[in-house]
Amino acid sequence: MRCHIKIDYFFIDNHVKLTYQEKTNAFFIVNDFMSYLSLKKYEYRHHGKSDEEYLRRFNSDDSIKIGLNINSYPAFFVETKEIRQKLSVILKLDKYVSKLCFQLPKEALAHYMLYSLFEEIQITNSIEGVQSTKKELMDAYYHNGTRFNGIVGKYHMLISKDNIPLDSCRDIRNLYDELVLQEVLEVSKDYKPDGEIFRKDRTYIRGAKLEPIHEGLYPEEKIIDSMTNALAFLNNEDQELLYRVAVFHYLLGYIHPFYDGNGRLNRFISSYMLTRELEPIIGYSLSNTIKEEQSLYNRTFNECNDKGNRGELTMFVYMFLDIVHVSISNLIDALESRSNSWKRYEDNISKLPFADQKFYSELYKVLILNKLFAPSRIEINELKKCTNISIPTLRNLLKSLDNVGLLITDKSERSFKYEINLDKMDQLLS
Secondary structure, X not given: OOOOOOOOOOOOOOOEEEEEEEOOOOEEEEEEEOOOOOHHHHHHHOOOXXXXXXXXXXXXXXXXXXXXXXXXXXXXXXXXXXXXXXXXXXXXXXXXXXXXXXXXXXXHHHHHHHHHHHHHHHHHHHHOOOOOOHHHHHHHHXXXXXXXXXXXXXXXXHHHOOOOOOOOHHHHHHHHXXXXXXXXXXXXXXXXXXXXXXXXXXXXXXXXXXXXXXXXXXXXXXXXXXXXXXXXXXXXXOOOHHXXXXXXXXXXXXXXXXXXXXXXXXXXXXXXXXXXXOOXXXXXXXXXXXXXXXXXXXHHHHHHHOHHHOOEOHHHHHHHHXXXXXXXXXXXXXXXXXXXXXXXXXXXXXXXXXXXXXXXXXXHHXXXXXXXXXXXXXXXXXXXXXXXXXXXHHHHHHHHHHHOOOEEEEOOOOOOEEEEOHHHHHHHHO
């Protein structure tokens, strides 16, 4: 069951009830969501009273100041009851993800981490109109290709929890160069950062009809000053990490320090920071939800950019936490589904053809796990590593499985690749 609740932050009526299902024990949190309007929308509905409302929000005990300005107003957000509850749900679901990961066979989790890595990179590229095939990403991962080496290498660091410095503007530039600069230059050499650290000219975020909807900060001195303050907030451990990530995600988009590649850089930083608080695999599930909710994401971003909103980011913080919540929920669905399938197949391996003969049971396990969790079919050399069965023997075993329709063989490349035919297996087990 998907936990996502569609929310239009600018047309929320009173007494709307939001329900969240915590997957660990079917516990429900039901919340009476009070109408929370952007200040611009508040002025429209309560003409002449937005000044008073702004001061009430800005000076409230739950107001968190960011440390830089948005359209000349000090940036802030209000830690509402709904935001605190959303944070609580995320942390509880994170514990459940940890439990699911612990229960999986180690090789299954390793396969699925790699699968998720490639999915995340493909999606974060596609959001920016950059096409990347799974083969290209796999070639980059195994150092056989020349494209996407930077972004694949950096995302792979999320698994190992390696430290990536994010303390200074120079750190951001170094990360940008390693992550996306090569692919940015493939689009246009003019997109190379030409300032001291960032860009020195103007740039715009454009809408669906290529109309400018936001101008990044200018000149570069202003970019550097704002990025320095944004990084100070990101690294302020007195604040909840998920709040810091949400705010920084908005700020990097608002500042827009580079001509191109800002979105991919921003999503990577968010994923990296999430792995410092949550289960690492959660860092590989952010871009897909952002893509699914692109309209809501853009609308909330633009609402916060509006001068009439006076630097308030409450709506963006809640929206970003909701994206994290949905990402974890979808991840749980995927892990539960695959885990349940694995348990069912594992319990019935003894009923499959040749299962009572030497080596077949182990081969079935490897093929089933690879089919359910891995990003691609498996080569015979990899099968040898996983099973400790000699290649000549493996060829005989695979031929037997092929003869009874349980094997699918990809002969499109020099090295054949194999996968178990689960449809046929289901027929046999039924």
